[in-house]
Amino acid sequence: MEVGFLGLGIMGKAMAMNLLRNGFKVTVWNRTLSKCDELVEHGAAVGETPAAVVKKCKYTIAMLSDPSAAISVVYDKDGVLEEICNGKSYIDMSTVDADTSIKISEGIISKGGRFLEGPVSGSKKPAEDGQLIILAAGEKGLYDEAIPIFDVLGKKSFFLGQVGNGAKMKLVVNMIMGSMMNAFSEGLELTESSGLDPRTLLDVLDLGAMANPMFKMKGPSMLQSKYPPAFPLKHQQKDMRLALALGDENAVSMPVAAAANEAFKKARSMGLGDQDFSAVHEAIKGPKHP
Amino acid sequence: MEVGFLGLGIMGKAMAMNLLRNGFKVTVWNRTLSKCDELVEHGAAVGETPAAVVKKCKYTIAMLSDPSAAISVVYDKDGVLEEICNGKSYIDMSTVDADTSIKISEGIISKGGRFLEGPVSGSKKPAEDGQLIILAAGEKGLYDEAIPIFDVLGKKSFFLGQVGNGAKMKLVVNMIMGSMMNAFSEGLELTESSGLDPRTLLDVLDLGAMANPMFKMKGPSMLQSKYPPAFPLKHQQKDMRLALALGDENAVSMPVAAAANEAFKKARSMGLGDQDFSAVHEAIKGPKHP
Amino acid sequence: MEVGFLGLGIMGKAMAMNLLRNGFKVTVWNRTLSKCDELVEHGAAVGETPAAVVKKCKYTIAMLSDPSAAISVVYDKDGVLEEICNGKSYIDMSTVDADTSIKISEGIISKGGRFLEGPVSGSKKPAEDGQLIILAAGEKGLYDEAIPIFDVLGKKSFFLGQVGNGAKMKLVVNMIMGSMMNAFSEGLELTESSGLDPRTLLDVLDLGAMANPMFKMKGPSMLQSKYPPAFPLKHQQKDMRLALALGDENAVSMPVAAAANEAFKKARSMGLGDQDFSAVHEAIKGPKHP
Amino acid sequence: MEVGFLGLGIMGKAMAMNLLRNGFKVTVWNRTLSKCDELVEHGAAVGETPAAVVKKCKYTIAMLSDPSAAISVVYDKDGVLEEICNGKSYIDMSTVDADTSIKISEGIISKGGRFLEGPVSGSKKPAEDGQLIILAAGEKGLYDEAIPIFDVLGKKSFFLGQVGNGAKMKLVVNMIMGSMMNAFSEGLELTESSGLDPRTLLDVLDLGAMANPMFKMKGPSMLQSKYPPAFPLKHQQKDMRLALALGDENAVSMPVAAAANEAFKKARSMGLGDQDFSAVHEAIKGPKHP
Structure with a gap:
């Protein structure tokens, strides 16, 4: 299963590493690209831009620092919206407010993509140990397909209904x-x-x-x-x-x-x-x- | 080890039963004496009055419903004060305020007895299972001697210093x-x-x-x-x-x-x-x- | 002195009436134009649109029900912005939040007009009696010129500095x-x-x-x-x-x-x-x- | 009308002075007797003890600093209780809690005296100006007789029913x-x-x-x-x-x-x-x- 991963802060890096360790093919991107190096050593590929990652992968996960970063990665030049399309899916696990999540969802869906929000409960240690709690909401079909990913990242995931409910x-x-x-x-x-x-x-x-x-x-x-x-x-x-x-x-x-x-x-x-x-x-x- | 036990409400009955099951000789008293019957079937002796229990036992434990009951059992006619004396000890595990506990302590000590308060954290089930948490305070030497009792009643006891600290x-x-x-x-x-x-x-x-x-x-x-x-x-x-x-x-x-x-x-x-x-x-x- | 007045709700009607009684020439506008009738009987002229009022009067006062009405009267078609210009002034006495007030101010100033916010403390009775307290902020020169107006509407006015401070x-x-x-x-x-x-x-x-x-x-x-x-x-x-x-x-x-x-x-x-x-x-x- | 006055602190002194100025005959007492001097210059008599004041006067007013002083003046040696009797009245205007007031009331009534509590709202200046607000409670007949006194001390008095209600x-x-x-x-x-x-x-x-x-x-x-x-x-x-x-x-x-x-x-x-x-x-x- 090929997965894109945007954002390699403390949380994102630990989560992407877990995916690699569990046999996923992962293409990573980070605003400061040098942060990708350690993951490359463990077998990750690198995408030059968020758009490039989405072009390559059927599923792309984001773990960004705040609402403005989450918006920017989607809506800016070279962003997710340039390549998201029918058949591709976007899972934003950043902690954002419901309004931000809805705004991202609308962009993705308007291009034919599928969207899921999945903020997590738990910090650095649970992220490293794959013991996060995942509060997912949005497209139920995508949630079902993402279960193997969530099983690696967390000890438990919940599907909460419409976008915003996770937030x-x-x-x-x-x-x-x-x-x-x-x-x-x-x-x-x-x-x-x-x-x-x-x-x-x-x-x-x-x-x-x-x-x-x-x-x-x-x-x-x-x-x-x-x-x-x-x-x-x-x-x-x-x-x-x-x-x-x-x-x-x-x-x-x-x-x-x-x-x-x-x-x-x-x-x-x-x-x-x-x-x-x-x-x-x-x-x-x-x-x-x- | 011979132990007196005053007060056989929900908590007291469970605690006295645990003492019996663990090999203590127990003499019980309750305002409504019929409540003693079940414990007698399990080997307890009965004291006619609080004073009678204290006369018979070196250590007497009380588990009463409220501050006024705790005071009354000590200070009233046929109460603890009539028989407490040098060489005898009184451990009040009722939940009372610090002032009540200090008043009881003063009575006991004035007669030469030793005193320990020991309110518990935990309700019916932990009492039955011997899993209470005991917050003891008062005479340290008595606390040390009472450890075998507390080991039966609770999973952990603390010694907190002067009388009132447990409350x-x-x-x-x-x-x-x-x-x-x-x-x-x-x-x-x-x-x-x-x-x-x-x-x-x-x-x-x-x-x-x-x-x-x-x-x-x-x-x-x-x-x-x-x-x-x-x-x-x-x-x-x-x-x-x-x-x-x-x-x-x-x-x-x-x-x-x-x-x-x-x-x-x-x-x-x-x-x-x-x-x-x-x-x-x-x-x-x-x-x-x- | 010729004054425009936008908004003839409970407060606005009482305020415009006070201006008429004190010798001001007043041109009024209200979304429901029939509300202008009573004021016309007392000598007011009527403007067909906010823009028409501003075109006719050097000073225009607004007293609208809420932030969205206050924005709409300025920015919508036939609104204040179409006629406001160098030499004309706009005084918004509606109760709005600081952000709304700043947004209105920016529109007015970008067209060369002068702006003052002037929310009031006091309700129906003080409005009728000319006993409001006026919390003005914005263009100081305009505040000084508006003193004769404020003297009629209120018992006291304060100038509080930059736009938003009144709110x-x-x-x-x-x-x-x-x-x-x-x-x-x-x-x-x-x-x-x-x-x-x-x-x-x-x-x-x-x-x-x-x-x-x-x-x-x-x-x-x-x-x-x-x-x-x-x-x-x-x-x-x-x-x-x-x-x-x-x-x-x-x-x-x-x-x-x-x-x-x-x-x-x-x-x-x-x-x-x-x-x-x-x-x-x-x-x-x-x-x-x- | 002859009135006793116990307690010449900031409040009491101002109140006693007002009584003198308005033609009352006043006999004062204070724990530190030298505080009586200024009032004597204005025509007051001095009582050696609270009991002596009560013996001399049909009505005695108290204005003491706190509950313990209020109790002490009544119950201690040479206190009010030694001379209070049928036909004499005691009005305590100190600020005390309801329980203290009730305790004082019980003492006075047990000796046949009449009792009124009358805590005041207002501090030094209103006391000097005879502008206090008096919150009286207790014996209604006594309240009615005390109206001329309250008219001098305060701008308004209220009768609130049973003792404790004033507090x-x-x-x-x-x-x-x-x-x-x-x-x-x-x-x-x-x-x-x-x-x-x-x-x-x-x-x-x-x-x-x-x-x-x-x-x-x-x-x-x-x-x-x-x-x-x-x-x-x-x-x-x-x-x-x-x-x-x-x-x-x-x-x-x-x-x-x-x-x-x-x-x-x-x-x-x-x-x-x-x-x-x-x-x-x-x-x-x-x-x-x-």
Whole structure:
């Protein structure tokens, strides 16, 4: 099975490598072409442009950094639209909002191509291990054909219906994540301020009904005020904002998410936007009485 | 090892049974004495009064329903204080606030006894399976001696220092639980209002970094608007209130917990106080446009 | 002084009438031309199109219902842009967001015209009485020339600098209004639930440091659960959303406004969007225990 | 009419002076007796103890600093209870919680005396000008007899029913005040962060439907980050806490007040508890990006 792959950032590179390792023929492209070298060593071919990749491959996957990059790769000169056509398929796994996804879908379909969005839940490690969770939406027939690809990239894929639903589901998941992070951080701070050992709280939580990988992974570094960016706080806050906007559209009142969002904004105002989203802990601890 | 056990409610009965099964000699007492029968069939002796149990046993454990019951069993006529003395120990595993625990501790110590509080995290099933988490605080020497007991009752015990710390740690844990439940419920409602399938959200969450037993256990019944009371909402809201009060004492600002608490209060005003705490979902869904 | 006036809704009609009464020559236009009749009886001339009004008058004022109407009157066929030119001025007093205002400004200026935005604080009664507060921004020279107009329409005008600042200031004012309304409503509900007479609260508030016309005006009808729409709740909630978005841009954490916004959303979900914004009281009272 | 007056702090002194100026015979007492001197110059008599004052006067008014002082003056040696009896009346105008007020009431009534609570709304200046608002509750007959006194001390008095209702009404008023102060402060900060002049916001607010003495009085000093304590922040936060507790008792969900309370707690954690309650502005501004 021949697959094109556009975008070799941290996530994309790991995903393309997994496809190669599992016997797919992969043609890669990246804006900075030198990033293709390592994949070429493992057997990948290189396309000069997104259009060239699409011309060569029946299926092309994209994993780009943000909505504007995702739009640009499709609509710009030498972009996907120049070669997409009846019989070819485009699967965008970038994290974008529903409107961007719909705009890309419309372009692809207007040329006769098939489209699927497939944002993922999971970061670098699950990408490397083929353990992502894939939130697909769009053309059901294409989803069915893409199952062998998704089986390599992720531990589970979901088909969610019309284009935009994948983006929306991801927002909900990240909103819950942001509120949970605030709940966790408030608990750590209350523990410490009450004269208890917050490391014990981590142990207690990890044994009970609320035990989850995120608390286990982030807790120890939060207690050391270390926040190496796995998922930058400014992106988390943006997702909270978009989730609240989705709630606004549908008249869903979400006071806990709203309070969590304001804490993330406070953290941004403290200059913590580029640190990990767990740095909201600094906003919750706040400035102390001198 | 001979152990007294006061209080044979859902939790206490399961715990006393585990002690019997593991070879302890157990003398039980319960306000309604007939509740002792099943334990007697399994080899327990019966004490006529709390004082009688303490007279007979070196170690006495209590598992009572609320602070007033915990106080009454110690301070009333025929209570623990009448027989507690140098060489005897009292371990109160009831869920009470720090002030109640300190009051009981003072009574026991004034008579020469040793005291340990040991509230547990976990409900009926973990109690039956000996899988509780024990948050002990008080006399360290007594804690060390009680390890064989705790090994039977729980999967893990913690020693947290001075009396009151066990109660406080339990409040923090329950506060995080309450905020998480709100985050979860808001996410379910946003999913449904956005035209997505909330059962898929449950599946996605269960595969990712936020996967936890509580979401897995409560989610499906919440989607059916069913809230059989494992932990009553009014007790959850009381614990949020007490945790916020603890934060107030220590000037810890906790806006997410505060927002969650107001949602639980709204649920109480809707008459949901005796249902499971996951019934806060009804307050978040709210009354709909007719 | 000859002045054009576009838009004769509740506000616009009252404002144009005030100009006529104070000796201005006024040429009016309205999408439904019959709405011009009453003003013609008082001496107004009628323009067939926005372009015709601008052609005839050196100064043209607009008071339109929403951003899309404000854009349409300028950019559509027979619109303002067809006749605006060097020497002519356009003053848009509609309530629009900063982006809309900037877009209109750019169109006017590109044709050589001068532009001022001038959203107002105040509703029907102040419009009739010439007691509006005018939040002007844009071309300072035009503002100075327009003072005689503003003196007739309002009790006070402010010049706030560059285009967009008038819109932003209005959002801040309405955000404070929305939070105050929630504070007031929570207080009324707490009074009633505590067995006190909320009418007494109204009296006490009206005598003290927080006395304000809004509490005085809205309180009595809120106690009767009556919310005749002076300012529709859905518009208030939209302004809260936009103010929070402005805060998001500038990383300003505003937890009280965020909580108030969620209450307005709850009220929308209850079908109260077209009632007065004081109907948020119904969301705060909430469904009661049967 | 002969009146006793216990407590000559800032408020009490101004009130007793007003009684003297209006022709009342006044016998004063203060823990530090030298504080009585100025009043003696204006014609007051001095009582050696609270009991001595009560013995001499048919009506005794108290204006003490806090609940413990209010209790102590009644229940301690040489206190009010030693001389209160059938035919004598006690009016406590101190700001205390409902429970304290009820405890004092019970003591007075058990001796045959009559009791009225009468907390006031207003601070130093209204006290001096006889412009307080009096929230009376307790014995209605005594209230009717006390009207001439209240007419001198305040511009308006209310009779609110049973003892405790005055204290509760005052909590509601102060809760609204705290939420309004947060709404105001968020608005000021949003204005400044958006590049607008917050002094203009003060002017705009003062002309519109939300105009109120508090914004007018506190705004200018808040913009200079000056918070001379008229009403200390820690007392405001305590009143928010008690109002929220009253809401908890009655299952009233108040998310805006809860968010405001958390902001006051944040301000306390920053060491601002002894400054004016408007210092919550510092917590809302927060630490800025360096």
